[in-house]
Amino acid sequence: MLTAAIRSALAPTGVLRAGINLSNILLVTARGPTGEPVGVAPSMAAALANRLEVPLQLVPYPNPGALADAVESDEYDVGLIGAEPQRAATIAFTQPYVEIQATYLVPSGSPITSQAHVDRDGVRIAVSRRAAYCLWLERNLQAATLVQTAEPGLALSRVLFEREELDVLAGLRPWLLEQSESMPGSLVLDGSFTSVLQAIGVPRTRADGGASLFLEHFVGEAKESGLIARLLTEHGVAGKLSVA
16 A cells, blocks of 8 residues: 555655666667657656656666666665575565566587587686676585676677687577577577566665555565556567466
């Protein structure tokens, strides 16, 4: 139930300021007439603002790391970002609303043909720094070597992969499938090593007083009502990611 206290916690200025990660090309798929982000994530933010009965201001960030770093600087009220344990120290996340498979691409002629062949001694994996799946790999790799881009960026991870002649390129499945079209003989491995779970986060300093519970119910209702499924279709990403 929406109360004045919840509205004040989530939109203290009277406007919902929603942090948006521009680097996720599945959740921000276009730009509007004035350059504003358009896609599933901005539409979710708009639905939340409507539920709170306040105007919406989108606050764009070039990558998820920048969005996470800004959580304590009062630049946004909620952030739409991948829910990861490292980020949960300062951000209180809802249940996920969509999930995206993360997997690997290998070059032509690679002896690596399955997920089970990747985490082995001598295997070098290119990855975009501070992506949610990069954080997962940092926690879980046992033997393979993770080679991160100097700055966050999907395109930079492909450049790194090719320039250093690395063994594996990690990324979101839909993006890797697009890359494979211009990499003759490359293979996107079946299955996934994790799924990136996109959620709505609120700074932990403002997560009490019912704000977190309100957001949790909002996301649950958005899934159950079919809103998120409709947004996936509306923005042309149905089949590339799924309702969590």
